Amino acid sequence: MLLGLDPLLGGDLLKTLRDMGHGDSICVVDCNFPAHEIARRAGVPCHALATDTPGAARAILSVMPLDSFVDTPVRRMEVTATPDELNEAHRELLATVHEVAGKEWRMGSIERFAFYEEAAKCAAVVATLDRRGYACFILTKGVIGPDGKIV
Amino acid sequence: MLLGLDPLLGGDLLKTLRDMGHGDSICVVDCNFPAHEIARRAGVPCHALATDTPGAARAILSVMPLDSFVDTPVRRMEVTATPDELNEAHRELLATVHEVAGKEWRMGSIERFAFYEEAAKCAAVVATLDRRGYACFILTKGVIGPDGKIV
Numbered sequence: 001m002l003l004g005l006d007p008l009l010g011g012d013l014l015k016t017l018r019d020m021g022h023g024d025s026i027c028v029v030d031c032n033f034p035a036h037e038i039a040r041r042a043g044v045p046c047h048a049l050a051t052d053t054p055g056a057a058r059a060i061l062s063v064m065p066l067d068s069f070v071d072t073p074v075r076r077m078e079v080t081a082t083p084d085e086l087n088e089a090h091r092e093l094l095a096t097v098h099e100v101a102g103k104e105w106r107m108g109s110i111e112r113f114a115f116y117e118e119a120a121k122c123a124a125v126v127a128t129l130d131r132r133g134y135a136c137f138i139l140t141k142g143v144i145g146p147d148g149k150i151v
Numbered sequence: 152m153l154l155g156l157d158p159l160l161g162g163d164l165l166k167t168l169r170d171m172g173h174g175d176s177i178c179v180v181d182c183n184f185p186a187h188e189i190a191r192r193a194g195v196p197c198h199a200l201a202t203d204t205p206g207a208a209r210a211i212l213s214v215m216p217l218d219s220f221v222d223t224p225v226r227r228m229e230v231t232a233t234p235d236e237l238n239e240a241h242r243e244l245l246a247t248v249h250e251v252a253g254k255e256w257r258m259g260s261i262e263r264f265a266f267y268e269e270a271a272k273c274a275a276v277v278a279t280l281d282r283r284g285y286a287c288f289i290l291t292k293g294v295i296g297p298d299g300k301i302v
Contacts, residue, residue: 001295002169002214004155011166018153018162063153144152 006059013047016124017064022143026064027122028056030089030135035127038119045124052130053089053137054096060126060139061100065150067142072108077115077136089135110138159210164198167275168215173294177215178273179207181240181286186278189270196275203281204240204288205247211277211290212251216301218293223259228266228287240286261289 001007009017020026029035030053039046049056067073074097079085086094086107094107110118118138119125128135143151152158160168171177180186181204190197200207218224225248230236237245237258245258261269269289270276279286294302 001216003216003295003301004299005169005214009169011169014169015162015166018156018160018165063156065152065154144154148155150154 006062008049008051008055008059009063010047012045013049013126016045016047017060020064020123020141022067022069022141025122025138025140026060026124026126027119028053028060028126028128028137028139029119030128030130030132032133033127033136035125038116039125042120042122044122046127047124048127051128053128053135054092056126056128057093057096057137057139058100061097064139065142065144066101066105067140068150069142070140072106073140073142074105075108075110075118075138077134078109078111079134080112083109083111087132087134089130089132093135093137157210157213159200159202159206160214161198163196164200164275164277167196167198168211171215171274171292173218173220173292175274176272176289176291177211177275177277178270179204179211179277179279179288179290180270181279181281181283183284184278184287186276189267190276193271193273195273197278198275199278202279204279204286205243207277207279208244208247208288208290209251212248215290216293216295217252217256218291219301220293221291223257224291224293225256226259226261226269226289228285229260229262230285231263234260234262238283238285240281240283244286244288
């Protein structure tokens with residue numbers, strides 16, 4: 001346990017988040033996503049978290065700044081037949097982002113198979129226990145200035 | 152970079168600090184101490200920090216609770232001929248502890264060769280650039296309660 005840090009942030013995940021630089025991304029996925037296999041092929045860590053995707057995002061965004069240099073540093077996997085639909089998991093994730101990181105962030109989307117390709121470029125995959133479909137997200141890390149605030 | 156965390160806390164050191172439990176200790180030493188060799192023999196990480204021992208203690212104690220269940224969770228290496236002497240590095244380290252963690256903590260001491268044995272039992276060794284002699288310390292981690300405060 002560390003002072004001021006969410007207990008969900010274990011040592012390996014903290015190392016991943018600290019080692020990431022601006023523009024690097026981390027993937028947060030539901031329990032059916034091929035998290036371990038995509039991470040294994042990419043040669044990056046897969047961190048299992050005993051929470052749902054909003055819980056994981058809450059812990060990650062408590063320390064990780066989002067990237068203001070890209071249009072959508074938060075992206076969701078699109079529902080196959082209804083790509084514009086924000087399902088319950090999507091809405092909860094966005095609400096968590098707004099609560100923890102600020103109201104200014106928008107959520108982009110990625111088609112399902114393109115999402116797998118983007119996931120394979122991430123610095124790590126976070127496998128949650130979220131049982132809801134399409135509860136898959138990519139978060140991109142930003143910059144902290146000398147004053148400790150997001151640039 | 153992570154929000155609210157001292158930039159000196161790199162990924163590997165953060166992982167060490169998070170993985171430590173109560174009663175586990177970390178050694179913070181000057182630049183002449185056999186840090187790498189003691190860590191290598193013990194099979195634990197050696198983290199190099201580009202600061203002096205008070206700077207390292209400041210970063211570590213910004214997240215690591217001290218152990219209230221032992222008499223002296225902060226211990227210094229004794230000066231060989233004058234074991235009761237608090238040299239400049241010792242005084243600065245204690246002032247840093249009081250500033251960051253609170254005025255209630257006392258500093259114990261360990262004879263030089265006994266210190267090497269205690270260092271070998273630590274979860275990691277932090278090698279600083281402190282050039283002052285006997286600037287060697289052992290910090291013991293404590294407990295954070297459900298309310299986020301030190302127990």
